[in-house]
Amino acid sequence: MFHGFAGILGKRHEESYTHVQAVRAACYGYGGHTQEYRYHRG
Template identity: 45%
Template sequence: MPLINIVYASQRHAPSLKKDIAAAITALTAGILHKDPKVTAVIVSEADPADWFAGGASLAEQELASYWIDVHVTEGTNTKDEKAAYLAAVFARMAELIGPLHHETYLHVDEVKADAYGFGGLSQEHRYHHRH
């Protein structure tokens, strides 16, 4: 049930780009982090490359793209190896979608305590105890 917040800056523009990004990240999150896509929420926002600075220059000046992805998952549900594989796979897929990436491109997997995280008015802790 992750909540995924994606902000990206790219010279590429296509009517379906935001939907393509959301679909790609949802698929990678399901495949690598084992999160159910039926309860995955994704917010995709675009930033102007002229307004995104990395290494002292705008992405527009450098003719590069970048992203900030913040993924909230329940603490302890993924291994270090899964998170490492996810970081690498997302980087590769986003490069395909939005163009050559600046090295200073970020993804953060936030591991949130189960009693403080949930959806539909119920915590993940509550769901766990009612399943077991």
């Protein structure tokens, strides 16, 4: 991860952290609808 971001963002501090968060489709979205709603409504 560190080397991948360094290739995109340039020189990084030697101590860098990556935060990954799994979010259910029913918990987020945009335009007033969740991602789950968009999936089922097509």
